[in-house]
Structure formats: C-alpha cells, structure tokens
Amino acid sequence: MNRRASIRTMLYIAGGTxxxxxxFRQSGRASIELVNLKVSDxxxxxxxxxxxxxxxxxxxxGGRELLLHLFVxxxxxxxxxxxDQQSFVRGLQSFDGWARNELGVPFGxxxxxxxxxxxxxxxxxxxxxxxxxxxxxxxxIQGYMNSQYxxxxxxxxxxxxxxxxxxxxMETADGSTEKVEGW
Amino acid sequence: xxxxxxxxxxxxxxxxxxxxxxxxxGWAAKELTEKGLKTLLLERGRDVVHVKDYPTTNLYPYxxxxxxxxxxxxxxxxxxxxxxxxxxxxxxxxxxxxxxHPYIQEKDFDWIRGYQVGGKTLLWARQxxxxxxxxxxxxxxxxxxxxxxxxxxxxxxxxxxVERFVGIAGNKDGLATLPDGEFLPxxxxxxxxxxxxxxxxxxxxxxxxxxxxxxxxxxxxxxxIEQGRVQCQNRILCQRGCPFGGYFxxxxxxxxxxxxxxxxxxxxxxxxxxVLYDEESGQATGVKVIDxxxxxxxxxxxxxxxxxxxxxxxxxILLNSVSDRFPNGLGNDNGLMGKFVAFHNYTAxxxxxxxxxxxxxxxGRNPAGxxxxxxxxxxxKQETDFLRGWAAAFGASRYENRDSSGVGGALKAGxxxxxxxxxxxxxxxxxxxxxxxxxxxxxxxxxxDKWGVPLLHVSVDYADDDWQRRQDYxxxxxxxxxxxxxxxxxxxxxxxxxxxxxxxxxxxxxxxDPKTSLLNKWNQLHLCKNVYVTDGACMTSTATQNPxxxxxxxxxxxxxxxxxxxxxx
Numbered sequence: 001m002n003r004r005a006s007i008r009t010m011l012y013i014a015g016g017t018x019x020x021x022x023x024f025r026q027s028g029r030a031s032i033e034l035v036n037l038k039v040s041d042x043x044x045x046x047x048x049x050x051x052x053x054x055x056x057x058x059x060x061x062g063g064r065e066l067l068l069h070l071f072v073x074x075x076x077x078x079x080x081x082x083x084d085q086q087s088f089v090r091g092l093q094s095f096d097g098w099a100r101n102e103l104g105v106p107f108g109x110x111x112x113x114x115x116x117x118x119x120x121x122x123x124x125x126x127x128x129x130x131x132x133x134x135x136x137x138x139x140x141i142q143g144y145m146n147s148q149y150x151x152x153x154x155x156x157x158x159x160x161x162x163x164x165x166x167x168x169x170m171e172t173a174d175g176s177t178e179k180v181e182g183w
Numbered sequence: 184x185x186x187x188x189x190x191x192x193x194x195x196x197x198x199x200x201x202x203x204x205x206x207x208x209g210w211a212a213k214e215l216t217e218k219g220l221k222t223l224l225l226e227r228g229r230d231v232v233h234v235k236d237y238p239t240t241n242l243y244p245y246x247x248x249x250x251x252x253x254x255x256x257x258x259x260x261x262x263x264x265x266x267x268x269x270x271x272x273x274x275x276x277x278x279x280x281x282x283x284h285p286y287i288q289e290k291d292f293d294w295i296r297g298y299q300v301g302g303k304t305l306l307w308a309r310q311x312x313x314x315x316x317x318x319x320x321x322x323x324x325x326x327x328x329x330x331x332x333x334x335x336x337x338x339x340x341x342x343x344x345v346e347r348f349v350g351i352a353g354n355k356d357g358l359a360t361l362p363d364g365e366f367l368p369x370x371x372x373x374x375x376x377x378x379x380x381x382x383x384x385x386x387x388x389x390x391x392x393x394x395x396x397x398x399x400x401x402x403x404x405x406x407x408i409e410q411g412r413v414q415c416q417n418r419i420l421c422q423r424g425c426p427f428g429g430y431f432x433x434x435x436x437x438x439x440x441x442x443x444x445x446x447x448x449x450x451x452x453x454x455x456x457x458v459l460y461d462e463e464s465g466q467a468t469g470v471k472v473i474d475x476x477x478x479x480x481x482x483x484x485x486x487x488x489x490x491x492x493x494x495x496x497x498x499x500i501l502l503n504s505v506s507d508r509f510p511n512g513l514g515n516d517n518g519l520m521g522k523f524v525a526f527h528n529y530t531a532x533x534x535x536x537x538x539x540x541x542x543x544x545x546x547g548r549n550p551a552g553x554x555x556x557x558x559x560x561x562x563x564k565q566e567t568d569f570l571r572g573w574a575a576a577f578g579a580s581r582y583e584n585r586d587s588s589g590v591g592g593a594l595k596a597g598x599x600x601x602x603x604x605x606x607x608x609x610x611x612x613x614x615x616x617x618x619x620x621x622x623x624x625x626x627x628x629x630x631x632d633k634w635g636v637p638l639l640h641v642s643v644d645y646a647d648d649d650w651q652r653r654q655d656y657x658x659x660x661x662x663x664x665x666x667x668x669x670x671x672x673x674x675x676x677x678x679x680x681x682x683x684x685x686x687x688x689x690x691x692x693x694x695x696d697p698k699t700s701l702l703n704k705w706n707q708l709h710l711c712k713n714v715y716v717t718d719g720a721c722m723t724s725t726a727t728q729n730p731x732x733x734x735x736x737x738x739x740x741x742x743x744x745x746x747x748x749x750x751x752x
Contacts, residue, residue, distance in 0.1 A: 054591070141594075
C-alpha cells in the first residue's frame with residue numbers, strides 16, 4: 001500500500017474517528033481518543049499484535065495495517081456496556097499473563113507460528129480470557145470485513161447495484177456462469 | 184425579523200392550513216396548492232430538503248463511525264426509538280429521541296415518531312396495497328366498531344389518482360381481496376419465492392403469493408421525471424433518504440411539487456397547539472402554533488384546516504382544541520375521541536430452509552422485499568373463532584457462509600471465501616386488530632411538554648383474539664411451508680410492543696352517525712365541517728394492508744371535497 005492509501009485507511013478506521021498524531025504516543029504509533037476505556041500503550045501494542053495474528057499480512061493487508069486494533073477499541077469504547085468494557089480490559093491483562101506463562105516470553109515476542117498455536121487453544125485460558133477473546137475476535141472480523149480495503153478489493157460492496165435478478169445462476173465447476181438478463 | 188412580518192393578521196391568514204408534512208399532510212398540501220389555495224403547511228420538526236439534508240445517503244459502511252451500529256449510550260438514552268428495526272446509525276437523525284417528546288405509557292406502547300419535514304415518509308417500509316370491498320364491509324358484517332361510511336367504489340378513483348403520481352411497482356394479480364392499481368412494472372419473485380407461489384396455488388385454494396407492491400420507481404413515467412425523481416437503483420438504503428427519489432417521500436415528491444405552485448408556505452419548527460374555533464360561525468378559524476425556536480404562541484387563520492399530525496398527535500391536537508362549545512375536544516360531543524385506537528399485530532415470524540433450486544441465487548437487491556400474502560381468512564364468510572384475518576410478508580434468500588473459526592491465514596481465507604448457504608425463507612405476520620373502546624389515549628390534566636401542550640396518556644394493548652389470529656398464522660403458514668418442501672420450520676414470537684408496528688390508527692374515526700363517530704364520509708368533523716382529518720386517526724378499522732396508501736387517497740379525496748365546498752361558499 002502506498003502512503004496515500006495508508007493515510008486514507010487511517011482516516012477510515014472508524015468513520016469520523018479522529019486519529020491522533022503519532023507524537024502523542026510514546027511508542028510513536030497512531031492512536032485514537034477513548035472516552036471510557038483505560039488502555040495503556042502496552043495494552044494497545046498487545047492488541048495490535050493480536051489482530052495481526054488473527055488477520056495476518058499475506059499478499060493483502062493484515063490487521064495491523066488496517067488498524068483493526070483501533071477499530072476494536074473504538075467499538076468497545078462506544079458500543080459496549082461499562083461491565084463489558086471492564087471485563088475486556090481485565091481479560092486482556094489476564095491473556096497477557098496466561099500467554100507469558102504458556103510461551104515463556106511475552107506474546108509479542110513469540111514467533112508468529114507459536115502465537116497462532118496459542119490462540120487455537122484459547123479455550124484452556126479460562127472464562128475471563130475466553131470472553132475477552134471472543135469479543136476481540138468478533139470485532140476484529142467486523143472491522144476487517146467492513147474495512148475500506150476489503151470492501152473495495154476483496155468482497156466488494158456495491159453502494160448502487162441498480163439491478164435485481166432472482167434467478168442468478170450459480171457458478172459452474174469451471175467458474176463460468178450462464179449469461180442471463182436481469183429484469 | 185419574522186415576528187414583525189407576522190404581526191398583522193393578514194400576514195397570518197391563508198386559504199388553508201395543513202398540520203403535518205408526512206404522507207397524508209404532504210398530499211393535502213399538494214392538492215390544495217395545485218387547486219390554487221394559499222396553503223400554510225405546519226411541521227413541528229426541522230426542515231429536511233430532498234438530497235441536501237440526507238447526510239448519510241452516500242456513505243459506504245466503513246465511512247460510518249460505528250459501521251451502522253447504535254452506541255451503548257444511545258441505547259440507554261432511547262430505549263423506545265431503539266426498539267424500531269430501522270433505527271440505525273445511518274438513519275437515527277430522522278427519529279424522535281425518547282426525551283424530545285415524552286408521553287405517558289399506561290401500558291407498554293412504543294410510539295415511533297419522525298418529527299421533520301416529510302415525517303415518517305423518509306423511514307417508511309414503502310409497502311402499498313389497496314383496501315378491498317371486504318375490508319370496508321368488515322365492521323358492518325362482523326359487528327365491531329361502526330360501519331365505514333365509504334365503500335371501495337368511493338376511494339378507488341383516488342387510489343388510482345395517488346398511485347399514478349407516487350409510482351407503485353406491482354403486478355396485476357386479479358385478486359378481489361387486494362384490488363389491482365395503476366402499476367409500474369412489478370419486481371420479480373426469485374426462484375424460491377416463485378416455487379412457493381406455485382406450490383400454494385397447487386395445494387391451497389384461495390391463497391396467493393404475489394410480488395409485494397411498493398412505492399418504488401421500477402420504471403419512471405414522465406410525471407415522476409417531472410418531480411425530479413429517477414429510477415430506483417436497488418440500494419435498499421431508503422431510510423437514509425434517497426438521492427434518486429427512487430421511492431416516494433413527501434420530501435422528494437409532494438412538497439417540492441406544492442412549492443412549485445407558488446402557493447405553499449412551509450413552516451417548520453411549528454408545533455400545532457390546537458385548532459381555533461369560533462362559536463358564532465360554528466367553524467374553525469385557524470391553528471394556534473408554538474414556534475419551537477422562540478416558544479412564541481402564534482395564531483394562524485384559514486378557511487379550512489387539515490389535521491395530519493400522525494394518528495396519536497392528531498388525537499392530541501384535537502383533544503387539546505377546547506372551547507366553551509367543545510370542552511372535551513373539537514367535535515367531541517360523544518366523548519369517543521381518543522378511543523378505539525387500533526394497530527397491526529406484527530408479533531409473529533416463521534422461518535425455514537429449502538434445499539432445492541440450488542442452481543440459483545439472487546444478484547442485486549429487491550426493493551419490494553419479496554412476496555406478499557394477502558389475507559385469505561374470513562373473507563367471504565366467517566370461518567374461525569376469531570374475527571378478520573392476517574396478511575404476511577414472505578421472502579427467500581441465500582447468504583454467503585464465512586468460516587470464522589480458526590486464526591491467522593486459515594481465518595483470513597475462511598472469511599474471504601464465502602460458501603453459499605441453502606435457501607432461507609422467512610415471513611412475518613401483519614394481522615388486523617379489532618378497535619376496542621378501552622384502547623385509548625387522553626390528555627393529562629396537569630403535565631405539559633416544553634411547548635405547553637398536555638402530555639398524552641396511551642393505553643393500548645393486545646387482546647386474546649390477537650393471539651388466536653397469531654396461532655392461525657403459525658398453523659396455516661406451517662402447512663404451506665411443509666407443502667412446499669421447506670424444512671427446519673421455526674416459529675418465533677418477537678415480543679414487540681403495540682405501537683412498534685408503526686401502524687397506529689383510529690381515535691377520530693369515520694362513520695355515518697355523529698353519535699358514534701367523529702368524522703363523516705368526507706373526513707370532515709361531523710360537528711365542525713371545515714376541519715378534515717385524513718391521517719391514521721380517521722381509521723374506523725385497520726384491515727391488514729399497510730395503511731399509508733389509503734391515507735394518501737383519503738387526503739386527495741378530502742381536498743377535492745373541501746375545495747368544492749369552498750367554491751359553493
């Protein structure tokens with residue numbers, strides 16, 4: 001992604017959400033303003049690694065580049081109850097401890113392969129972590145599927161379809177479809 | 184300033200005043216201005232100018248701050264508005280927030296409101312069906328409410344008149360229970376909707392699945408182009424306001440049309456407090472208005488007043504129009520005003536799956552939503568223990584299953600490579616309710632809103648017959664689903680409160696007799712003939728049809744009558 005595209009992505013993390021300049025954060029990363037959640041720089045870094053582990057960079061952008069961690073924070077901050085917000089933050093911290101224990105190193109320091117294997121057995125981490133992780137994963141997937149990148153390039157969203165066909169032929173095995181006129 | 188300009192009585196005098204700019208008020212204003220009457224159109228909310236005031240209309244999902252979701256704080260602050268299916272991040276600015284206009288719920292009642300120019304025409308579901316003769320005959324035949332003072336023949340030409348201008352997509356289905364209209368091409372049923380239609384035709388005499396009729400321009404005619412509207416683009420983002428004018432709203436259609444005549448004065452931010460009555464002439468003289476910006480009380484005058492404030496607000500305004508002659512509300516000698524409020528019972532759904540016709544899916548979006556099942560219950564004669572019947576929506580669709588198990592590359596691949604599901608079919612019920620005297624609204628004796636208008640008490644509820652009708656819907660739909668080979672059939676009570684059908688009707692009902700009704704066959708108050716009510720408040724019974732088309736036809740018909748009366752002096 002070129003720089004222009006990257007800036008546009010940042011602006012669209014969550015509609016009109018203000019992206020704070022990098023210099024606001026010690027880590028030098030972009031961030032957003034939160035109203036309810038109290039999240040440290042380290043928490044945010046861990047979330048960033050988590051969304052990148054869930055949706056890794058391949059030949060298309062992953063969670064980090066699409067700023068899905070900021071999207072998750074934005075949604076938890078605005079669209080969840082105070083109880084959910086507290087259990088999210090507590091669950092994140094519990095996850096951090098559990099991961100250190102299991103991996104012998106902080107989650108972010110482990111190799112990608114080991115991080116993925118760990119997330120696959122998140123069920124072993126107990127209810128608090130499980131609840132946090134399912135919220136994180138749901139919001140990460142939502143942010144990904146509704147990101148400008150995916151909606152423009154991968155699973156295209158049509159704002160103005162201009163058509164309806166109630167007998168659209170399914171693709172055949174060779175990928176072709178019979179050409180049928182819509183109404 | 185404006186106040187100086189309206190200081191003189193002359194400046195505040197019009198030929199006609201219309202209260203409310205929704206579907207029926209917009210129509211009244213269009214008809215009055217086209218017939219040359221200088222008309223004041225009052226709207227309690229802000230102005231919403233077509234296209235210009237649709238801030239979300241062209242936003243992609245990722246441009247919405249919360250991707251369409253409502254925030255937790257909003258949900259806590261507005262539980263009533265949040266129970267409406269259409270209350271979303273992209274449309275919430277067209278809804279009344281709970282604290283903006285309080286009312287007193289004697290029983291749970293969701294009063295869903297849109298206070299702005301255009302009212303709820305920006306938010307409506309756009310389904311438009313004519314009433315049939317069976318519906319108008321219903322109360323007299325079955326012995327409830329009072330006899331409608333009109334029959335199908337009285338309103339049929341006005342349905343046609345309104346339909347041509349609004350633009351209704353539909354097919355000529357030839358059903359006596361749902362008369363055909365002036366249609367643009369109907370939207371097609373899809374493969375499984377057609378399959379269901381054919382199966383029902385084969386197995387069940389007198390039952391029909393048709394393409395839902397809706398106020399969308401499937402093929403605009405010159406009259407629509409002249410309104411500045413073009414073909415519906417199948418966006419199905421209607422509740423944002425449509426930049427194409429692809430569906431009918433007051434904003435896209437009747438109000439700009441009325442403005443073009445030069446005879447319309449549109450006054451937003453104007454709460455109608457009451458209709459003014461002159462005992463000497465025995466007529467209404469105008470409307471008392473509260474300017475919501477200045478809280479000033481201003482009287483406007485006219486020869487004829489149309490009350491189209493939406494059902495419950497029309498009741499409220501008329502109940503609040505008290506004088507020495509009418510201490511209980513304008514024209515309310517019989518004490519029935521505010522009573523016999525009814526609605527539609529929308530509390531039931533039924534879904535299922537279908538494993539056939541997998542060689543097809545749909546492409547694009549259908550603005551009609553799919554199929555419609557006109558009422559077939561108790562039509563020719565009484566067949567059941569309960570009176571009247573129900574209509575239903577029916578639709579079929581497939582969706583792309585996306586595997587969200589796993590993490591990393593497997594998750595990403597699962598999300599991006601959807602697999603088409605089998606067909607899912609769904610239906611919801613739209614049942615008639617019987618108007619009952621105890622279902623009523625009235626004014627609080629002391630409590631007032633911030634404009635000095637009394638708060639409205641609402642006491643409206645379901646009754647046992649509503650649950651009988653619902654059981655019949657479940658039973659009949661299940662047998663039709665089974666005959667069509669649908670599997671995994673699931674019924675669902677959706678528990679919605681009265682009011683959440685957004686089809687509240689009655690309280691100022693039409694009838695022959697001033698002793699048992701408030702309005703005559705021309706929608707005039709029996710006891711104050713230059714006041715017309717042509718919104719949902721006038722309804723004597725509810726039938727099963729979506730009611731807006733009928734309000735619009737009644738409004739056009741009533742204006743025609745009012746203008747004739749004025750000409751005859």
